[in-house]
Amino acid sequence: MEQFIIPSWLVLDFSNTLLMYISIFLLIPNLYSKRNVILSFSLSLLFTFIDFYFPNASLLLTFFTYLLFLKHSKLNINLPIQIILFLVSFLLTSLTQGIASYFVIKVFNLGFSVYSFTTLLGTILLTLINYTLTLLIIIILKFILHLDTIQNIIHNKTVTKMALLSTIVITVSYASLILMSRHEFNQLTYLKTTLLVSLMSTIFIVIGSIMLVMGYMKEVRSKYEIRHLKERNLYIEELERKNTELRRFKHDYKNLLTSLSVSLRSNNSNNDSIQRLLDYADSNVDMTSTVENANLYHLNDDLVKGIIITKLVAAKNKHIETNFEVDQSILIPKALSVEITRILGILFDNAIEASLLTNNPEISFALVVFDGYLEFIIKNNIASSEKINLDQIYQTGYTSKKDHNGLGLSTVNKIIHSNSNLLLQNKVKDGYFSTILTVLEDK
Amino acid sequence: MLLNIIICEDDRTLRMYYQLIIKDYIKSHPDIDMKIMLSTGNPNDVNIYLDNNPKEMKFFLLDIEFPNSKIRGIDLATKIRKNDLNAKIVFITTHEELMPMIFERKVEPLDYITKEKGINNIKRKIYTDLDITVERLVRPQNKRLKEFNFRIGSKQYNFDIDKINYFESLENTTNVFLHAINQNIEFPDTLKAISNKVPYFYRAHKSLLINPDNIQSINKQERKIYFKDGSSCDISRRRLVDFSREHPDLIER
Numbered sequence: 059m060e061q062f063i064i065p066s067w068l069v070l071d072f073s074n075t076l077l078m079y080i081s082i083f084l085l086i087p088n089l090y091s092k093r094n095v096i097l098s099f100s101l102s103l104l105f106t107f108i109d110f111y112f113p114n115a116s117l118l119l120t121f122f123t124y125l126l127f128l129k130h131s132k133l134n135i136n137l138p139i140q141i142i143l144f145l146v147s148f149l150l151t152s153l154t155q156g157i158a159s160y161f162v163i164k165v166f167n168l169g170f171s172v173y174s175f176t177t178l179l180g181t182i183l184l185t186l187i188n189y190t191l192t193l194l195i196i197i198i199l200k201f202i203l204h205l206d207t208i209q210n211i212i213h214n215k216t217v218t219k220m221a222l223l224s225t226i227v228i229t230v231s232y233a234s235l236i237l238m239s240r241h242e243f244n245q246l247t248y249l250k251t252t253l254l255v256s257l258m259s260t261i262f263i264v265i266g267s268i269m270l271v272m273g274y275m276k277e278v279r280s281k282y283e284i285r286h287l288k289e290r291n292l293y294i295e296e297l298e299r300k301n302t303e304l305r306r307f308k309h310d311y312k313n314l315l316t317s318l319s320v321s322l323r324s325n326n327s328n329n330d331s332i333q334r335l336l337d338y339a340d341s342n343v344d345m346t347s348t349v350e351n352a353n354l355y356h357l358n359d360d361l362v363k364g365i366i367i368t369k370l371v372a373a374k375n376k377h378i379e380t381n382f383e384v385d386q387s388i389l390i391p392k393a394l395s396v397e398i399t400r401i402l403g404i405l406f407d408n409a410i411e412a413s414l415l416t417n418n419p420e421i422s423f424a425l426v427v428f429d430g431y432l433e434f435i436i437k438n439n440i441a442s443s444e445k446i447n448l449d450q451i452y453q454t455g456y457t458s459k460k461d462h463n464g465l466g467l468s469t470v471n472k473i474i475h476s477n478s479n480l481l482l483q484n485k486v487k488d489g490y491f492s493t494i495l496t497v498l499e500d501k
Numbered sequence: 502m503l504l505n506i507i508i509c510e511d512d513r514t515l516r517m518y519y520q521l522i523i524k525d526y527i528k529s530h531p532d533i534d535m536k537i538m539l540s541t542g543n544p545n546d547v548n549i550y551l552d553n554n555p556k557e558m559k560f561f562l563l564d565i566e567f568p569n570s571k572i573r574g575i576d577l578a579t580k581i582r583k584n585d586l587n588a589k590i591v592f593i594t595t596h597e598e599l600m601p602m603i604f605e606r607k608v609e610p611l612d613y614i615t616k617e618k619g620i621n622n623i624k625r626k627i628y629t630d631l632d633i634t635v636e637r638l639v640r641p642q643n644k645r646l647k648e649f650n651f652r653i654g655s656k657q658y659n660f661d662i663d664k665i666n667y668f669e670s671l672e673n674t675t676n677v678f679l680h681a682i683n684q685n686i687e688f689p690d691t692l693k694a695i696s697n698k699v700p701y702f703y704r705a706h707k708s709l710l711i712n713p714d715n716i717q718s719i720n721k722q723e724r725k726i727y728f729k730d731g732s733s734c735d736i737s738r739r740r741l742v743d744f745s746r747e748h749p750d751l752i753e754r
Binding site for chain 2: 482
């Protein structure tokens with residue numbers, strides 16, 4: 059009986075090695091050449107015999123054969139992806155072999171040690187299933203998932219590095235498991251383990267690659283958005299320059315009108331027409347109020363500038379009357395810009411919510427520069443019924459809002475308390491709540 | 502003491518007009534000693550005047566934008582305020598140049614006068630502002646407020662002590678929180694230094710310094726001090742014993 063098993067085992071080994079080379083050729087079409095086909099045939103034969111005398115020795119040798127293929131072949135994809143594809147084809151054939159063996163032994167109940175006929179049948183069936191599965195998966199990869207296009211998309215170095223690393227790790231662990239299990243377990247246990255490991259690896263690879271591709275897509279999108287923002291900022295700067303010119307002109311002409319009315323007064327007691335003209339100018343030429351402050355756009359810190367513009371626009375969209383003032387030549391300390399942005403975000407949100415409870419919501423913002431420090435001032439009107447306990451609002455859990463967990467201001471407090479250069483003041487006066495965030499410059 | 506009046510406005514006609522208004526005011530108040538010391542269109546002149554007369558009592562009428570000069574009205578006013586906490590500053594300007602919050606924090610001006618409202622309004626406002634200035638600066642000062650001084654950066658602040666409930670020091674920073682009626686202010690300082698400035702404040706806790714004048718009551722069970730405005734803070738067990746011995750009237754039954 060024994061003499062039938064060994065040939066069948068050899069045939070299976072040979073066919074499997076060959077299948078691996080076929081899948082490599084399919085995955086990397088540029089490798090396909092007469093020389094390489096002959097090479098793969100002879101290598102498969104060689105490995106089969108090596109395996110016969112030294113079980114599993116060829117496993118490691120297989121990896122070096124790829125270098126032989128590379129000679130005399132021109133490839134348009136880079137090395138990491140080549141290695142990934144090579145490893146994938148190795149894992150793929152091992153996986154399908156495992157599945158096929160499991161089917162043959164378990165489902166069809168064909169043993170390899172009873173009769174020569176069943177051994178033959180089993181061998182043929184196993185090879186068939188093995189080839190079908192592998193080719194099917196490769197076809198799915200190539201034509202349904204468009205592997206080529208994915209390869210072209212992934213230029214990103216980290217993505218390829220990660221993919222390479224994960225496949226290498228999986229292959230190494232898989233190979234070591236095979237080497238170990240062939241000595242330790244009986245055939246069926248070995249098959250089951252192989253199958254399990256292969257399935258796990260496949261699941262990991264699939265999940266990992268999906269996440270990587272998604273991450274990459276997100277990065278591409280955010281890059282696009284950044285470019286878009288930059289263009290918009292350029293446009294706004296241009297608008298602001300125009301606006302400043304206009305203001306200068308307005309200043310001059312209003313001065314002119316006022317003084318004209320003064321000189322007219324000395325000659326003629328009736329200066330009604332001039333006054334009417336002044337009133338008209340006042341009410342009709344006031345288009346500057348929407349984009350009032352060029353200084354805001356000159357802020358050196360994009361994070362802080364971003365949060366201020368975003369929140370002011372949000373307030374405007376909620377029909378809150380906004381007024382903002384930004385001092386000249388403001389330098390925001392880079393080291394604190396994240397903290398400042400977080401605090402401003404929370405303070406603005408609170409101001410917006412609180413002011414919306416009133417009939418005529420108002421929010422004012424000012425950024426003032428002093429000798430050695432900056433002040434961010436946020437001021438909003440509050441409903442007269444609202445009574446604020448200043449000592450409590452900054453504690454965890456306190457909130458004057460319904461359906462709110464009151465974490466915002468305690469976050470502000472935490473940031474302030476862990477930073478000596480950030481100071482906070484707040485004040486309730488005449489129906490207004492104001493908060494001042496002071497940022498000291500480093501001494 | 503003589504009240505020095507300084508006008509800085511780049512439009513010549515308007516400047517003459519302001520001068521006329523103020524001269525009228527001076528004429529109608531012969532008992533008060535005041536004089537227009539400087540009337541100019543060039544903010545540099547004001548700077549020179551400031552350097553030469555640091556000690557005088559001053560009233561400023563300032564335009565905000567000077568198209569022909571690099572100096573801005575706000576910078577000029579900031580400089581004035583830095584050297585003289587008592588000077589009265591009135592801005593006279595067109596509406597859209599006004600940045601009230603920045604001006605408020607930096608200069609604490611007495612008033613803003615907008616040119617658009619017409620010359621009659623300008624005259625009325627200048628009169629009122631001069632009245633206030635005379636009331637606050639020139640008339641004998643009857644009683645000075647008790648004030649607590651502190652610094653943030655280079656700027657000095659005065660705060661009415663009677664409004665302070667307590668000071669609280671923070672663990673991880675070198676800053677102190679001033680808790681007052683309807684207002685909290687954080688500034689860099691230590692409780693020890695503060696207690697030297699206001700020795701009659703009471704150390705109720707390692708991190709708390711309390712104004713005894715504003716205490717409403719003390720709750721022994723909760724070990725809490727309640728202030729007149731309804732806010733509260735903790736008191737340590739040991740201090741509570743001391744304090745209740747000294748002020749038995751404040752303990753809640």
